[in-house]
Amino acid sequence: MFESLTDRFEGIFHRLRGRGRLAEADVDEVLREIRVALLEADVNFRVVRDLVARIKEQCVGADLSASLSPAQQVIKIVHQELIASLGGETLRLTYASRPPTVLLLAGLQGSGKTTACGKLARWFRQQGRNPILIGADLQRPAAVEQLRVLGEQAGVPVFSDPLDPVTTAAAGIEEARRLGRDVAIVDTAGRLHVDEALMDEARRISAAVQPHYTFLVVDAMTGQDAVNVAESFHAALEIDGVILSKLDGDARGGAALSVKQVIGRPIAFASVGEKLPDFEPFHPDRMASRILGMGDVLTLIEKAEAAYDTGEATKAANKLVSGQFTLDDFLDQMQQIRKMGPIQSLVGMIPGLPKELKNAEIDEGELGRVEAIIRSMTPAERRDPGIMNGSRRLRVARGSGVTTSDVNALLKQFKEMQRMMKLLGKGARGGRARVPSLR
Amino acid sequence: MEFVLGLLAFLVATAAIAALIAGRSPRPGSGLDPPLASPFPPPTRPKRRPPPPTEEEVNRQAAELVAEAEAWLAEAPLPEAPEEPEGPEAPALEPVDEVPAEDAPAVAPPRFRDRLGKARSLLAGYLGSVRARGGIDAETWEELEEALVRADVGLTATTSLLDQLRAQVKAEGITTADGLLEALKATLKQRLSEVDRSLRFEPQGPNVWLFVGVNGVGKTTTIGKVGHRQVSEGRSVVMAAGDTFRAAAAEQLELWSKRVGAQLVRGAEGGDPGAVVFDAVERAAARKADLVLADTAGRLHTKVNLMEELKKVRRVAEKATGTVSEVLLVIDATTGQNGLVQARQFTEAVDVTGVVLTKLDGTAKGGIALAIQNDLGIPIKLVGLGETADDLVAFDPDEFVEALFS
Numbered sequence: 013m014f015e016s017l018t019d020r021f022e023g024i025f026h027r028l029r030g031r032g033r034l035a036e037a038d039v040d041e042v043l044r045e046i047r048v049a050l051l052e053a054d055v056n057f058r059v060v061r062d063l064v065a066r067i068k069e070q071c072v073g074a075d076l077s078a079s080l081s082p083a084q085q086v087i088k089i090v091h092q093e094l095i096a097s098l099g100g101e102t103l104r105l106t107y108a109s110r111p112p113t114v115l116l117l118a119g120l121q122g123s124g125k126t127t128a129c130g131k132l133a134r135w136f137r138q139q140g141r142n143p144i145l146i147g148a149d150l151q152r153p154a155a156v157e158q159l160r161v162l163g164e165q166a167g168v169p170v171f172s173d174p175l176d177p178v179t180t181a182a183a184g185i186e187e188a189r190r191l192g193r194d195v196a197i198v199d200t201a202g203r204l205h206v207d208e209a210l211m212d213e214a215r216r217i218s219a220a221v222q223p224h225y226t227f228l229v230v231d232a233m234t235g236q237d238a239v240n241v242a243e244s245f246h247a248a249l250e251i252d253g254v255i256l257s258k259l260d261g262d263a264r265g266g267a268a269l270s271v272k273q274v275i276g277r278p279i280a281f282a283s284v285g286e287k288l289p290d291f292e293p294f295h296p297d298r299m300a301s302r303i304l305g306m307g308d309v310l311t312l313i314e315k316a317e318a319a320y321d322t323g324e325a326t327k328a329a330n331k332l333v334s335g336q337f338t339l340d341d342f343l344d345q346m347q348q349i350r351k352m353g354p355i356q357s358l359v360g361m362i363p364g365l366p367k368e369l370k371n372a373e374i375d376e377g378e379l380g381r382v383e384a385i386i387r388s389m390t391p392a393e394r395r396d397p398g399i400m401n402g403s404r405r406l407r408v409a410r411g412s413g414v415t416t417s418d419v420n421a422l423l424k425q426f427k428e429m430q431r432m433m434k435l436l437g438k439g440a441r442g443g444r445a446r447v448p449s450l451r
Numbered sequence: 452m453e454f455v456l457g458l459l460a461f462l463v464a465t466a467a468i469a470a471l472i473a474g475r476s477p478r479p480g481s482g483l484d485p486p487l488a489s490p491f492p493p494p495t496r497p498k499r500r501p502p503p504p505t506e507e508e509v510n511r512q513a514a515e516l517v518a519e520a521e522a523w524l525a526e527a528p529l530p531e532a533p534e535e536p537e538g539p540e541a542p543a544l545e546p547v548d549e550v551p552a553e554d555a556p557a558v559a560p561p562r563f564r565d566r567l568g569k570a571r572s573l574l575a576g577y578l579g580s581v582r583a584r585g586g587i588d589a590e591t592w593e594e595l596e597e598a599l600v601r602a603d604v605g606l607t608a609t610t611s612l613l614d615q616l617r618a619q620v621k622a623e624g625i626t627t628a629d630g631l632l633e634a635l636k637a638t639l640k641q642r643l644s645e646v647d648r649s650l651r652f653e654p655q656g657p658n659v660w661l662f663v664g665v666n667g668v669g670k671t672t673t674i675g676k677v678g679h680r681q682v683s684e685g686r687s688v689v690m691a692a693g694d695t696f697r698a699a700a701a702e703q704l705e706l707w708s709k710r711v712g713a714q715l716v717r718g719a720e721g722g723d724p725g726a727v728v729f730d731a732v733e734r735a736a737a738r739k740a741d742l743v744l745a746d747t748a749g750r751l752h753t754k755v756n757l758m759e760e761l762k763k764v765r766r767v768a769e770k771a772t773g774t775v776s777e778v779l780l781v782i783d784a785t786t787g788q789n790g791l792v793q794a795r796q797f798t799e800a801v802d803v804t805g806v807v808l809t810k811l812d813g814t815a816k817g818g819i820a821l822a823i824q825n826d827l828g829i830p831i832k833l834v835g836l837g838e839t840a841d842d843l844v845a846f847d848p849d850e851f852v853e854a855l856f857s
Contacts, residue, residue: 051600
């Protein structure tokens with residue numbers, strides 16, 4: 013697991029307390045760490061070089077703020093630089109005066125174009141539009157069939173003709189006009205940017221349909237090659253926007269930054285799952301945190317939203333505030349946590365955790381043992397762990413197949429947690445209700 | 452937004468559990484003091500102990516907390532609740548007769564270098580300046596680092612490789628850039644050659660080769676290619692349409708099975724993938740077929756329930772009258788460092804026996820495969836170099852390494 017940037021900097025900046033400004037040598041050391049973090053996140057080599065140079069300019073000579081530690085300040089600069097690089101001008105979709113508004117989707121094989129087309133169709137319907145899907149991928153077996161199924165799910169008609177992609181696409185636009193559809197979404201076959209014949213075909217499709225918006229679909233787990241792909245497609249088709257797919261994985265997504273930097277077009281949408289509703293506008297700030305490995309609380313919240321029952325959550329909330337959180341609740345929480353994904357990646361999303369914790373090898377099997385310990389306790393013991401004397405602890409240890417020191421550790425940890433949560437509740441009342449900085 | 456409070460509860464719980472477990476499991480050579488007593492800094496104690504809150508107060512405080520959380524979250528719009536997609540009717544097969552028939556079975560398999568012709572122009576003279584200069588200086592090392600990182604080998608692996616190389620330079624007295632490059636290539640080739648790359652085939656059939664991986668990597672196409680190769684070598688092949696999730700996935704495999712001359716076993720869309728695979732193996736056994744190629748749905752390794760499903764598919768396949776002799780992880784050559792995480796997670800779940808590296812006919816170098824073999828000992832067995840049935844070759848370490856630096 014990758015250490016967060018904060019952890020990397022801690023040691024370096026420990027020495028800087030009391031100094032007024034950030035000297036160049038200090039900044040260089042920090043920049044090396046930033047470079048490592050970005051490369052590990054799959055940001056392109058050259059893009060990293062330029063970015064680090066820009067960050068250096070902003071850091072050297074910067075006054076050390078009174079409220080932020082030097083580490084935090086540099087991170088803030090880096091974070092903001094990334095947000096600026098990823099964001100900037102958003103793509104405003106304006107509809108053509110003479111319908112249909114044509115969208116063309118292009119990209120490598122397997123990037124997620126067909127699924128994105130289905131999602132766009134649904135999205136436009138929600139905006140009150142009447143889209144049509146045009147299947148111009150005649151290369152991949154059953155691609156049109158896939159699009160038909162997606163069209164059905166989205167409630168949108170699908171047109172395709174088993175001719176050649178260029179003719180089909182053009183015919184599709186005609187059909188769109190005939191049916192009075194105001195948006196036409198054209199799916200194309202995946203193609204390599206170095207395949208001259210196919211890139212030429214893409215140009216001809218574009219010429220035939222005259223798209224108002226051409227989207228490049230990029231897989232979030234793409235590595236260094238993202239720049240080559242983006243540059244070639246942009247040169248051939250003039251990309252208007254990017255759709256980043258498979259963001260529901262745990263790839264850091266540096267490709268997003270690389271692509272944005274080399275073609276300068278906005279990342280319009282983020283695809284966050286296999287189902288049609290898993291589609292949303294792109295958030296530069298979330299992506300910046302994700303690339304830096306800084307934890308992504310907002311994504312964590314979304315995962316929680318998916319896994320949590322509202323009734324459960326309310327109950328937990330009240331208990332949290334009043335300090336009535338019991339071991340049974342702890343057990344419940346563990347079940348919820350297990351639903352949400354490998355605990356290793358969840359821990360990675362929590363900002364502010366000490367690095368020993370983040371990098372710890374967490375064996376999911378251990379969760380089972382913790383569960384066993386709690387289940388070996390009687391309801392009374394779970395309600396009030398204070399009654400756990402030596403003989404009870406021994407009994408529980410035997411019953412769950414662990415040692416007494418394991419039982420001790422759990423009870424101690426739980427007590428700490430109860431205390432923490434009470435304070436969290438109190439602290440949150442005073443200021444903004446966010447996950448407090450735990451450093 | 453009450454769930455945010457629940458979130459806070461389990462965030463703390465997660466951290467606590469993690470700390471607990473981290474404390475329990477010893478980590479070699481970390482030099483840190485486990486276990487952590489508490490992951491959080493000691494709180495400042497309140498000066499006066501307040502009276503215990505009444506129920507009304509508790510409710511009021513909870514409501515305040517919720518309001519503040521809502522205000523905070525209002526800054527970041529969350530996606531709407533997912534709809535349940537309407538289950539499609541069993542789709543009618545789309546008459547895609549335009550798929551060209553595969554002819555001329557006696558085509559020599561493509562070689563790396565032929566495919567690289569297209570890519571070469573983009574990267575011409577990549578290390579040309581390095582070699583032209585002749586000697587070894589700081590810039591030489593920088594360019595080597597760049598070459599490796601841009602090949603997706605990963606910074607950690609690159610650093611360790613170059614450190615080793617530095618030692619070698621001292622020990623062997625290498626003085627030219629060419630010599631340096633050759634030494635590096637030799638090391639890489641040697642590392643890659645130390646494994647058994649053959650596809651396992653047990654005499655007692657049928658054999659089951661399971662294909663797994665994340666979405667969009669080329670599993671189904673690879674099965675088509677493998678099927679073609681196996682059929683042309685005289686084996687009888689059954690394809691199992693184990694992707695019961697994706698729209699028209701079974702149709703896609705059906706077209707491949709017809710193209711290459713294999714049998715197809717499929718189920719209903721949305722059905723149990725394990726059942727399809729089991730069914731396929733049993734039918735293959737009954738017909739005395741040699742090989743079952745089982746497709747599975749693409750899945751991100753982060754989805755716990757889908758990984759559980761995959762484990763079940765493997766278990767069910769084992770129970771059938773056949774042998775699971777290969778579990779092939781299909782990896783897209785354009786994948787960055789996440790490829791290593793994928794390999795780790797899939798191996799943990801279903802014990803991967805080999806990697807198929809696809810889409811190597813682009814400009815991506817597929818350096819992640821190096822990391823996968825190095826870190827996890829999993830051999831790269833096959834390479835995909837295009838979309839047609841013939842575009843599959845055995846992995847050749849020498850060609851792969853040469854291509855890394857071309």
